[in-house]
Amino acid sequence: MKAESKEDILLAFKQSQLLGKPLFILGGGSNILLLEDLDALVLKISILGIDKISEDDQQVILKVGAGVVWHDLVLYSLDQNLSGLENLSLIPGTVGAAPMQNIGAYGVEIKSAFEHLEAIEISTGTTRIFQEKDCRFGYRDSIFKNELKGKYIITHVAFRLNKDHQPNISYGDIQSTLQKMGAIRPSPLNISKAVVQIRQQKLPDPKELGNAGSFFKNPTISLERYNQLKEKHSEIPGYPIAGDRVKIPAAWLIDTLGWKGKRMGPVGVHEKQPLVLVNYGGSNGSDILELGRKIQEQVCTEFNIRLEREVNVIGREQLIQL
Ligand SMILES: Cc1cc2nc3c(=O)[nH]c(=O)nc-3n(C[C@H](O)[C@H](O)[C@H](O)COP(=O)(O)OP(=O)(O)OC[C@H]3O[C@@H](n4cnc5c(N)ncnc54)[C@H](O)[C@@H]3O)c2cc1C
Missing domain, CATH: 3.90.78.10 (UDP-N-acetylenolpyruvoylglucosamine reductase, C-terminal domain)
Incomplete structure (x- = not known):
């Protein structure tokens, strides 16, 4: 079942009870390993929309639907000349799943651009706002993988993005790739393109070869x-x-x-x-x-x-x- 709104999610709770089947929450499916066929109501989170909710001289806050494809959000932010997400280019999956493990790559985690998120509590159907400190972000970790595992469905995530650009290119091969591209004072778009190039060379595309990205965390x-x-x-x-x-x-x-x-x-x-x-x-x-x-x-x-x-x-x- 697809959930395109909060109302659809509440409907799915009723449907799950009616059918007597447990629920499974699905984003893009890029970080799950299914052990068996499951007799469950699969709820695909498909809430779309990217809205500017506030702006000042330096920053813009975007509220984004959980079903938006992560890389589409990165491309949108670059198109709006906003920085903060460029190092996270091409990470598979959806915006709603991103806070689950505080996605990160090339020296940046979403924690650094995170403003707040909205989530529905499964046991009550009520919406709760989580500020950054509530999410207890860690390395590939958050409260949603621990104490609140299976208790909330994330419907929207708000990001604080910058109009100015402070490049973070110290990690991995970004610097050398930018040099080869001839980008001397790299823009967020240059960095995004470098990250995309590196990722495409190093990582298998799950559409061609089944994989879920890094199987283990760095200890x-x-x-x-x-x-x-x-x-x-x-x-x-x-x-x-x-x-x-x-x-x-x-x-x-x-x-x-x-x-x-x-x-x-x-x-x-x-x-x-x-x-x-x-x-x-x-x-x-x-x-x-x-x-x-x-x-x-x-x-x-x-x-x-x-x-x-x-x-x-x-x-x-x-x-x-x-
Ligand atoms: C090739 C490849 C490269 C990758 N590279 C990186 C990387 O560089 N950095 C990184 O951090 N990760 C990486 N990943 C992992 C993956 O991209 C992220 O974990 C991503 O956030 C998963 O998103 P998804 O929408 O596919 O989530 P799914 O796989 O669908 O779900 C993941 C978990 O979150 C839950 N969930 C999903 N959506 C919601 C929601 N809205 N509310 C509540 N729970 C939800 C699901 O039930 C499940 O438990 C990579 C994966 C692949 C395949």
């Missing part, structure tokens, strides 16, 4: 533990973060164990990006989950680091009972 460990690991693995990369912790690229751990490009029947680890597990056809979610488990086990044995999944694994238990 963080204590500085002490990192220094111990360095004694055995001198090349292990680490990026210091707050609280004397170090973030380790999960891709490096997986690659070092020789998983890049490896296949296990119909599933495998992508040949260019070891964080991405792919379905070459004819497999199901359980095969991917099993491959993920094998990788987790080996990483744990070799590095004593537990990889946490980023993807949302969906089975019967994850459905919402009304």
